[in-house]
Each structure stands twice: as C-alpha cells, then as structure tokens.
Amino acid sequence: MNYSILDAKLKSLIRICKETANYKKLAVVSFIITSNLLNEIGMKLGLRPRKVDANETIFNYMVLINKMLEDNFKFTLFKEDIINKISLIEKQFLKTKGEISIDFIIDMYEVYYEIRKLKIPNLYGQFDKNYSSKYFDTNLLSNFYSYNKGKQMNLDDKITKLLIHDLRNKELSIQKNLRDSYRKEEFEDAIYLKKVKHSLKKKEKGKIEIKGRLKDNITYQESINSIFGYFLMGFFVLFFILGLIITIETIYDPSLTMSMSYLFVLTFGTSILFFIFYWNYFKE
Incomplete structure (x- = not known):
C-alpha cells in the first residue's frame, strides 16, 4: 500500500x-x-x-x-x-x-x-514452487532410497518420519528467530513448514501434495465450529439448570410433581440431546 x-x-x-x-x-x-x-x-x-x-x-x-x-x-x-x-x-x-x-x-x-513497518505475508496467497527445493534435501532422500533398496521395510513411513523430524528442527530454529526479531521472510517459511508437516501427516497412498493457500491448516481461536460448539454447551447447561430447578421445586412441594413431570422430562431430555450432539460432532 x-x-x-x-x-x-x-x-x-x-x-x-x-x-x-x-x-x-x-x-x-x-x-x-x-x-x-x-x-x-x-x-x-x-x-x-x-x-x-x-x-x-x-x-x-x-x-x-x-x-x-x-x-x-x-x-x-x-x-x-x-x-x-x-x-x-x-x-x-x-x-x-x-x-x-x-x-x-x-x-x-x-x-x-x-x-x-511490519511486513505481513498474505495467507490467501499461493505457495511458491521454489519452497520445495529450499526445504527438501533431495540428496538425502536419494541416499536413503539407495541404502534401503531391496530391503523389506516400509520406506514410505520411514521417509515421512525422517522428513517430519528434519522439518521440525528447521521449524524450531525459525520460531526462535521470530521470537528474537520478526522478519516477513522467516514468517513465510514458518507458514510453509506448517503446511508441509500437515500434508506429510495427512498424505494418502504415499503421495505428498503441497498446494493451496498459505492460510490453510492454520487454527484460529474463534473458528466457526468452536463457537457453535460453545453455543451447544450453553444450551445444555441452560436446560440442565432448568431441570434442576424443577426437581428442587417438586421436592419442596410434592403436589407439583404431576404438573411438572412434563417439564422435567422436556428439560433434562433436551439437555441430554444437546450434550450428545456436542460430544459426537464438536468434542475434540
């Protein structure tokens, strides 16, 4: 700007x-x-x-x-x-x-x-294709394949673990540098490494695909799912408290038991439904 x-x-x-x-x-x-x-x-x-x-x-x-x-x-x-x-x-x-x-x-x-003065990378941008050669040691991978050629082992898992370990060390070094002094280029590196690690952990059939926007796979404090989960838990607590109030009222005045039985089932039943829905779909 x-x-x-x-x-x-x-x-x-x-x-x-x-x-x-x-x-x-x-x-x-x-x-x-x-x-x-x-x-x-x-x-x-x-x-x-x-x-x-x-x-x-x-x-x-x-x-x-x-x-x-x-x-x-x-x-x-x-x-x-x-x-x-x-x-x-x-x-x-x-x-x-x-x-x-x-x-x-x-x-x-x-x-x-x-x-x-702070230069912030745009997380809606695309990955630079040159990043792969910057962080993947092709000689290391070639030597690893040659050494293990013909052996009965799962090369895919071993290479993945080796890459994740190598990327983690680079990531820790970049994070330390950023804590000491912010630089846009290193922040971009940190974003890319996070994306690569996510792709390695989620890869299917040994195929590693690095693409998409920089903001993909970054978590936010106020994600829509989290907010909706808290919303459900709020309703669970509300109906549960109403159920407790009705229970206490019927204990002090047993004559209300018949008239309050419907509300008793409704409040506790609804609270249980909210809790089950939250547990199945939003509990991490």
Whole structure:
C-alpha cells in the first residue's frame, strides 16, 4: 500500500491542529488509522476484523492477533510494552472521549508507524514452487532410497518420519528467530513448514501434495465450529439448570410433581440431546 497520500494529509492536519490549538481531531485520526492498519494485518492472517460495534478495544485485538500467532507459530507480533502503551492511551481516550494529552497523541502515532513497518505475508496467497527445493534435501532422500533398496521395510513411513523430524528442527530454529526479531521472510517459511508437516501427516497412498493457500491448516481461536460448539454447551447447561430447578421445586412441594413431570422430562431430555450432539460432532 502506498502511504504517501495518507502521510501528506496527516501533515496538513497537524498544521491545522497547531494553528487552532485543538488536537482532538488528530487524536481521533490516530486511533482510526491504527485500527484500520490492524484490521488489514488481521485479514491478511485470516482473522476477523475488529468488532467495533461490540466495543472491542484496539489493544484487545492486538492480543487476539498475538494469540493466533502464538498458538500456531510460537511467536508474537506485538511486544508487550507496545500493547501496554496502547492500552493506557486507549483507556484514557475512551474515558475522556478523545480529549487526550499531546504526549499521548505523539505516542499513538509512534506506535502506528512502528506497526506500519511490519511486513505481513498474505495467507490467501499461493505457495511458491521454489519452497520445495529450499526445504527438501533431495540428496538425502536419494541416499536413503539407495541404502534401503531391496530391503523389506516400509520406506514410505520411514521417509515421512525422517522428513517430519528434519522439518521440525528447521521449524524450531525459525520460531526462535521470530521470537528474537520478526522478519516477513522467516514468517513465510514458518507458514510453509506448517503446511508441509500437515500434508506429510495427512498424505494418502504415499503421495505428498503441497498446494493451496498459505492460510490453510492454520487454527484460529474463534473458528466457526468452536463457537457453535460453545453455543451447544450453553444450551445444555441452560436446560440442565432448568431441570434442576424443577426437581428442587417438586421436592419442596410434592403436589407439583404431576404438573411438572412434563417439564422435567422436556428439560433434562433436551439437555441430554444437546450434550450428545456436542460430544459426537464438536468434542475434540
């Protein structure tokens, strides 16, 4: 993205704010462009946009991005001190409805430009065909085949285990580098290695197929299946509690037993059905 137009408009806005001594507009813009930038990063990583209507804060969205990266690649994109700084400024911004000090505004723009330096690979892109030669040691595989030629063993499983072990070592090295210092190229390598490992573990008939988008096989904290699973468990708990309430009422007043028997069966029966459905289709 070309930021030259945006930067030019920001310079004009700064000049106007200095002339009027009113910096609220500059503060508001800093949050808008930071939010838009984080949305762009999130979408490149396959995440949902920030829930502005649900009052999701910017720093919480940054935590969400970090959580996805930590779960999948064992590194975080935003340092803790940056998130803490954003949290402090944003809480003051919300409390005062945009009336924050000039120091906070400067800090906010500094954070924005730091985040803008981060180059994020697009997980909706395709794999580069050159990656295979980068990570697969063809000489190693040839020697392995030659050494085991004619022997009675499952070469397919042994080669798979050998490749996974080799890729795992490379993956650990890349993850360490990313924790020390983020680089787009190494992040792309980490994504590719994850895809290769998944393909090796899921391969059929000895055929290893490496293709598809970079975001395939990456797990997200708020996947649709997980949300629907929690939804079912919520209904299970709700109907189970209703059943318990009805049971307690009939214990204290036995005269209600006949009238409550239908509701008793309905609530406990429904809760059991929700639980069975969750257990069969969503329990990992």
